[in-house]
């Protein structure tokens with residue numbers, strides 16, 4: 001699966017752009033702030049119906065303009081797919097597949113699998129546990145609709161239980177039975193979600209370790225540990241034991257909504273002791289593991305976007321990544337960099353078709369080979 005053409009009107013700092021891509025390697029080079037990441041974002045938009053850098057859709061419209069349009073022509077399972085995304089200021093965005101409007105944007109997610117590696121992924125390591133739960137939940141729910149359904153039901157029950165705890169506190173009253181209705185739902189869906197998280201993390205771990213070993217040449221030992229109170233005790237009993245505490249706190253203090261993934265380097269959390277390059281390696285390995293995962297589940301090779309990937313990595317690790325992604329295992333790749341050095345090295349490794357695009361202040365042109 002790959003994108004053949006991309007056209008933009010008024011998207012971020014691009015007034016107009018029309019690009020035709022290689023089905024293998026595509027490189028965007030240019031100075032800071034030129035618009036390289038914005039081009040990646042446009043491709044991301046066509047897969048996920050949203051920007052990865054800006055959750056407010058309107059901010060992606062070029063300043064002082066009223067609308068943006070992103071269009072992409074794809075080759076997918078031997079078929080051509082034309083994807084259109086248009087947004088007028090103050091209105092709902094329109095998403096079309098082959099000129100037909102989607103009823104719900106969620107119907108589109110998964111059609112064009114894509115993995116992005118970007119500097120802001122660092123939040124996955126340095127941010128709160130919600131970042132890591134979101135990573136795992138989106139990984140599982142992309143191809144497991146039932147998991148997503150259980151997650152929605154769990155969160156709904158959690159919201160209701162917390163509301164009830166607040167209500168009890170404000171009314172100075174307590175009814176065990178009505179709280180039990182929501183606790184039962186938490187237990188039912190929580191156990192199902194826990195089983196899936198365990199299963200998927202077990203599958204992800206060896207792939208992740210293999211990638212890390214390859215990039216770091218086996219110099220470091222790494223591990224992901226799922227932290228959940230559900231390993232310690234029966235969930236139902238835990239909820240019973242914490243009723244007093246929950247009443248005082250006015251929220252539910254145990255459950256899968258408190259899960260975390262401990263990212264370890266040797267025996268210690270990488271968050272605390274890892275260097276910037278080690279953290280970057282960790283993230284790249286994690287995302288490449290996600291790539292393999294989605295490739296298998298979707299039975300299609302996802303597009304890989306590598307934004308600013310070489311920053312903070314030493315020469316050796318850059319070389320290892322270059323060798324890795326040059327492999328046939330990966331399909332269409334987009335890469336950004338401020339200089340050509342890494343890209344020339346990559347091109348020398350890749351025995352395949354490539355295109356280089358020069359990005360200058362919101363304009364982009366293919367560099368003739």
Ligand SMILES: Nc1ncnc2c1ncn2[C@@H]1O[C@H](COP(=O)(O)OP(=O)(O)OP(=O)(O)O)[C@@H](O)[C@H]1O
Pocket residue numbers: 011012013014030031032033034035036037038039059060061062063308336338359
């Ligand atoms: N809605 C918008 N309208 C106009 N310009 C915008 C809009 N949103 C972002 N920009 C501009 O886009 C530019 C940033 O582009 P981008 O993040 O793609 O740069 P880059 O080439 O990836 O740079 P770096 O090498 O620093 O990562 C900034 O100059 C920013 O002001």
